[in-house]
Amino acid sequence: MTTSAQASSLRHPPSFGVRLHQAMRAHGPLCAGVDPHRGLMQAWGLDYTVAGLERFAMTCAEAFAGRVAAVKPQSAFFEVFGSAGVAVLERLVADLRAAGTLVILDVKRGDIGTTMDAYAEAFLGKDAPEPPDAITLSPYLGYGSLRPAIDLAHATGRGVFVLALTSNPEGADVQHAVLHGQSVAGHVVAGATADNADAVARGELGSVGLVVGATVGDAVDRLGLDLAGMGGPFLAPGVGAQGGTVESLRRVFGTALPHVLAASSREVLSAGPSVAALATRAQDTAAALAEALAS
Amino acid sequence: MTTSAQASSLRHPPSFGVRLHQAMRAHGPLCAGVDPHRGLMQAWGLDYTVAGLERFAMTCAEAFAGRVAAVKPQSAFFEVFGSAGVAVLERLVADLRAAGTLVILDVKRGDIGTTMDAYAEAFLGKDAPEPPDAITLSPYLGYGSLRPAIDLAHATGRGVFVLALTSNPEGADVQHAVLHGQSVAGHVVAGATADNADAVARGELGSVGLVVGATVGDAVDRLGLDLAGMGGPFLAPGVGAQGGTVESLRRVFGTALPHVLAASSREVLSAGPSVAALATRAQDTAAALAEALAS
Numbered sequence: 230m231t232t233s234a235q236a237s238s239l240r241h242p243p244s245f246g247v248r249l250h251q252a253m254r255a256h257g258p259l260c261a262g263v264d265p266h267r268g269l270m271q272a273w274g275l276d277y278t279v280a281g282l283e284r285f286a287m288t289c290a291e292a293f294a295g296r297v298a299a300v301k302p303q304s305a306f307f308e309v310f311g312s313a314g315v316a317v318l319e320r321l322v323a324d325l326r327a328a329g330t331l332v333i334l335d336v337k338r339g340d341i342g343t344t345m346d347a348y349a350e351a352f353l354g355k356d357a358p359e360p361p362d363a364i365t366l367s368p369y370l371g372y373g374s375l376r377p378a379i380d381l382a383h384a385t386g387r388g389v390f391v392l393a394l395t396s397n398p399e400g401a402d403v404q405h406a407v408l409h410g411q412s413v414a415g416h417v418v419a420g421a422t423a424d425n426a427d428a429v430a431r432g433e434l435g436s437v438g439l440v441v442g443a444t445v446g447d448a449v450d451r452l453g454l455d456l457a458g459m460g461g462p463f464l465a466p467g468v469g470a471q472g473g474t475v476e477s478l479r480r481v482f483g484t485a486l487p488h489v490l491a492a493s494s495r496e497v498l499s500a501g502p503s504v505a506a507l508a509t510r511a512q513d514t515a516a517a518l519a520e521a522l523a524s
Numbered sequence: 525m526t527t528s529a530q531a532s533s534l535r536h537p538p539s540f541g542v543r544l545h546q547a548m549r550a551h552g553p554l555c556a557g558v559d560p561h562r563g564l565m566q567a568w569g570l571d572y573t574v575a576g577l578e579r580f581a582m583t584c585a586e587a588f589a590g591r592v593a594a595v596k597p598q599s600a601f602f603e604v605f606g607s608a609g610v611a612v613l614e615r616l617v618a619d620l621r622a623a624g625t626l627v628i629l630d631v632k633r634g635d636i637g638t639t640m641d642a643y644a645e646a647f648l649g650k651d652a653p654e655p656p657d658a659i660t661l662s663p664y665l666g667y668g669s670l671r672p673a674i675d676l677a678h679a680t681g682r683g684v685f686v687l688a689l690t691s692n693p694e695g696a697d698v699q700h701a702v703l704h705g706q707s708v709a710g711h712v713v714a715g716a717t718a719d720n721a722d723a724v725a726r727g728e729l730g731s732v733g734l735v736v737g738a739t740v741g742d743a744v745d746r747l748g749l750d751l752a753g754m755g756g757p758f759l760a761p762g763v764g765a766q767g768g769t770v771e772s773l774r775r776v777f778g779t780a781l782p783h784v785l786a787a788s789s790r791e792v793l794s795a796g797p798s799v800a801a802l803a804t805r806a807q808d809t810a811a812a813l814a815e816a817l818a819s
Binding site: 266308309311312313316319335341344346348351357359368369370371372374392395399402403404407408412 | 559561600603604605606607610611614630634636638640642645646653663665667668687693694696697698700701703707
């Protein structure tokens, strides 16, 4: 016998925002990156080949599945091995999701029209080959151009993280530019805020997240961004080896801090290739983040 | 016996800019798109499956190889079939390049640091699995963030087309925004101009191209962009079915017109699935463009 709430959830699976919120409460606000770049694979004693890539990916799957809120594979490091590398990525996504661990695939796609439709179908559609729980999107063609992906994500219970404000010094050339009194980053924040309004009205975390660097300094204040009112999650890369600290997270996110998913790749991955050491490092990092950000 | 010029060209293969310039003179300024979206595949009588995709791609390869200046496969329509679709894309790229036809892979990648390095290696490196002649790049993280791809393209004789000014209405929200008196699109134009300076000094077409829509209206003038001085090629999508005409190309590009490679997908592809009809349509379109733009 199913209750009506259960029946409803069968018809409408929980949204990405709701699932991420639950996962962050259960495991802490860490998103563990899977960034198999050449130097790291060499440090792990692996050949920089498809076989080495598969070994790296399966090690990460074993270490992270069930132990962190989310895992973020970086598509570029798989695409560099062509279709064979993409097949490894598909297996990684499948293994993590089979364990109930959320996967945010970092692909930074962005296009228009039927092409954007195809990217949406590729990663967020009900017939997608191996769909992650969310993907990253790049809005150079305007936030509005991402509509097909955002709408499909809502329909299939998945999510997106749109690039808003990044920490790299060159990012300001685009993201700080202003049109009609609003910065480009502000334009992206405004779009996400509107798309999350329904979820916020239901008292839920929205499924349209933003990428905001942990080390953007005072840019959030200078550009007048209302991060606390955005209503969705923030993916904050750069925590750990790239210089982001709990203090920089506080400074950048302020009262939006409870919605921050801190992405760490190098710091966690440097504990490999031992599965046990990786798992411990990930769990310790997640616990430390949870404690530091709550206090 | 090799002359020193031949020996030099063996050590340093001609740049992408030089090769594109030759191809445009030989075949006219048409870049034939390969956009196997669902509706088009159905119109061709193909199932929307990997097998249908392969049939579509091989038909395009047979029709276009040796007959147009360049072919532009749209990655999204292959990625939607996962790694199996990417394998079809690799075969398409290989077949076209084996016939000496330039391939511009429309992937719109953009990232930073080691991730951008990996995208560069994936598509432009000497060990790339099936490298095209050029790729498209998206500069939301700043033109400077694309440095690894631009530098690697120069080193391997390949090219890039960076998104600058697009025709979709939402594009203005980002591309028309202004920082320190320069629009975002202007920032991208300035970056490409600097990167093409050496080629221009040698009297060659540069290898850093820009994507500028054929239907952006008076935006080039309003934003004060110096397209004629950019020194590299322009990829202009939207010619044909999307509303771009020879007149709109003239209006947008002015004296930069000789460097415009007009991308047409729907108009040409609607002649399929007959290989002969596709080939005829592509050649007729290229000849008409060459004549109209020269007069």
